[in-house]
Amino acid sequence: MAEIAEKRAQRSFPVPQLVAREAEKTPGADAAPCPEAAVPLREAGTGQLLHELLAKLLRGRIISGEWPAGSRIMSEHALMERYGVSRGTVRRAIGMLVDEGLLVQRKGKGTFVTRSGVAHPGGARPLSFAHALKEQGLAFKTQVLAKEVLPAPAEVAQELGLEAGEPVLFMRRVRTVEGRAIVCQESWENLGACPGLADSDFTKESLFDAVERCSGHEIALSNMRSSATCAGKEHGGYLALPAEAPVLLLEQTISLDNHVPIEWSLTWLRSDQSLMGVALQDEMKRPQVPAVSPRDAEMLPKQERRRLDLLACDIREGVIKTAERYPDMPFHIGGAFSSAEIYAVLFGAVLHTGKDGTPWEERDRFVLSKAHAAVGLYPALLKAGLISQEDMDKGLFGPDAVLFKHPKRDPARGLETSGGSLGMGLGYAAGLALALRRKKLSSRVFCLVGDGECNEGSTWEAAAFAGHNRLSQLTVIVDANGMQLDGPTAEILDTAPLAQKFAAFGFETVEVDGHDVGALWQVLSSVHDAPRAIIAHTVKGKGLSFAAGVAAWHDHGLDRELWDEAEVELAAAREAAAHE
Numbered sequence: 001m002a003e004i005a006e007k008r009a010q011r012s013f014p015v016p017q018l019v020a021r022e023a024e025k026t027p028g029a030d031a032a033p034c035p036e037a038a039v040p041l042r043e044a045g046t047g048q049l050l051h052e053l054l055a056k057l058l059r060g061r062i063i064s065g066e067w068p069a070g071s072r073i074m075s076e077h078a079l080m081e082r083y084g085v086s087r088g089t090v091r092r093a094i095g096m097l098v099d100e101g102l103l104v105q106r107k108g109k110g111t112f113v114t115r116s117g118v119a120h121p122g123g124a125r126p127l128s129f130a131h132a133l134k135e136q137g138l139a140f141k142t143q144v145l146a147k148e149v150l151p152a153p154a155e156v157a158q159e160l161g162l163e164a165g166e167p168v169l170f171m172r173r174v175r176t177v178e179g180r181a182i183v184c185q186e187s188w189e190n191l192g193a194c195p196g197l198a199d200s201d202f203t204k205e206s207l208f209d210a211v212e213r214c215s216g217h218e219i220a221l222s223n224m225r226s227s228a229t230c231a232g233k234e235h236g237g238y239l240a241l242p243a244e245a246p247v248l249l250l251e252q253t254i255s256l257d258n259h260v261p262i263e264w265s266l267t268w269l270r271s272d273q274s275l276m277g278v279a280l281q282d283e284m285k286r287p288q289v290p291a292v293s294p295r296d297a298e299m300l301p302k303q304e305r306r307r308l309d310l311l312a313c314d315i316r317e318g319v320i321k322t323a324e325r326y327p328d329m330p331f332h333i334g335g336a337f338s339s340a341e342i343y344a345v346l347f348g349a350v351l352h353t354g355k356d357g358t359p360w361e362e363r364d365r366f367v368l369s370k371a372h373a374a375v376g377l378y379p380a381l382l383k384a385g386l387i388s389q390e391d392m393d394k395g396l397f398g399p400d401a402v403l404f405k406h407p408k409r410d411p412a413r414g415l416e417t418s419g420g421s422l423g424m425g426l427g428y429a430a431g432l433a434l435a436l437r438r439k440k441l442s443s444r445v446f447c448l449v450g451d452g453e454c455n456e457g458s459t460w461e462a463a464a465f466a467g468h469n470r471l472s473q474l475t476v477i478v479d480a481n482g483m484q485l486d487g488p489t490a491e492i493l494d495t496a497p498l499a500q501k502f503a504a505f506g507f508e509t510v511e512v513d514g515h516d517v518g519a520l521w522q523v524l525s526s527v528h529d530a531p532r533a534i535i536a537h538t539v540k541g542k543g544l545s546f547a548a549g550v551a552a553w554h555d556h557g558l559d560r561e562l563w564d565e566a567e568v569e570l571a572a573a574r575e576a577a578a579h580e
Helices: 006-011 050-063 076-083 089-101 129-133 152-159 207-215 232-238 300-325 332-338 340-350 371-383 389-392 425-438 457-469 488-492 498-504 518-525 562-578
Strands: 010-017 104-105 110-113 140-151 167-177 178-192 219-230 246-256 261-270 365-368 445-450 476-480 509-513 532-537
Touching: 050 089, 076 089, 076 140, 089 104, 152 178, 152 261, 178 207, 178 232, 207 219, 207 261, 219 232, 300 332, 300 340, 300 371, 300 518, 300 562, 332 340, 332 371, 340 371, 340 445, 340 518, 365 371, 365 425, 371 389, 389 518, 425 457, 425 476, 457 498, 457 518, 498 509, 498 532, 509 518, 518 532
Parallel strands: 365 445, 445 476, 476 532, 509 532
Antiparallel strands: 104 110, 140 167, 167 178, 178 261, 219 246, 246 261
8 A cells, every 4th residue: 555645745736625617518599398398297296306306307318418518408487387396496406406516507697517527516515436426327336456454544543533553444446437447546444433344345335335334324524625646656557547647636534424534535536537516515414524522512402402593593584574574675695594593603692792791891792794694683683682673673774774784883783893895894803802802801702704705805814914913802703605696606716625724824713514503502602712713514595495505595585475485494494493
């Protein structure tokens, strides 16, 4: 086995978590209608959910080649009429295929079939080549070249959270399609978390399936890094390539749903194979990287978790009520919904607001830098007693309004700064933290920014200032929902990996599931010796099936039909939270 250090040394030009390949064809006419279109989808009687059935039909057209790579598929309206389904059903079906890497959406141009290659979901979801190849209907064979239990080298131990020398399962596998090797993968498995894994037959069972069977947990999330390099003599031999041939080298660390790292792997992919996908943040229920070890963290009591989950429901319902009041006005519903649990935990359990008996000057400060999400902040301020129902009833427009679509500075109401121009909030928050230090006050400052907002250079100037001055009273929360006005953040201007970037400026950084109130409470309530950046992985439009992960809901209005659908879905979410 080649030395791991040598393999790392081969890497160059690190790129973001995912290499996205979009179709380059010029948009043409809508794809030809499907034969099944003559029968409305809702009459099919398969027992599947409508959007799953529609996704299955469209997937078949793509895999069969009837809809070729680069072609534009039918518009949402055409699909609605062809299959007799709602816009929400169409969007959910398309969203599934976008997540699978089979489709890509281009703002103002339409939805296109991606290039042929190895498709896999974007964001933080684990990449399984076996699963990806099966989904595309490709017959493949797996050859296990090496399988042995070894003492964990120092680097492997670090990646898997083990002590050096603990036993790990090392495997080297090559996957072939039609007799041609396309992938060589070397992996190190955490045997302590997965007893019996070493006895599995990986020619008959995929590694992921075996891991879930032996560990009793589901594969949850991954960190992936990729780089371009040469195959080298050893791995070129496995892939039938010259040593100098270019390959894509993928490094992936995979965790279970209990936050335990289970695998660290290196994968060599032939350069004539593309890796397709779009970096959308999937609707995950678990953090990408465990923010706090379950063994060390004090757990949030179940009753308190339920209270905060219900507060998040209150916040989402408050957003919808505001949108209903102004039916002709678009609102930033997607970003308000993605940050609902963040608001709930901050104002429901962490912040000393000055309305809770804390002397006013010693209150904690909250700065909303992604000010377009203020429509979600107001219900939280109402619950915290910082604004009144009368303030809410005055609306967001007109001469009597005291609250606005983008907030106006009003510290007495919990609004520490005006907002609207992105990239301004973190600098203001850093100034507040410095002022509190000079006044010898122990108050904390929390600043909520968006991952799209991190495109702004002023955000990083403020981060450099905070890190240089070690403003330990400052906590930055990034609502990392993977979407901004123009589309996926990874396509507009990819700022990933955010945690590493903040760490480079001197921040303590943690990553967390932004919809898990328990995990948020753990990382937001703890104190630290340096400024902290919390990367909260969320879903834009979380809670609404028709808006979740859809860029259009960055700023969108609700018609009557969608408002009714939202009311039903939010009521169901409240019922589920109340009985959890």
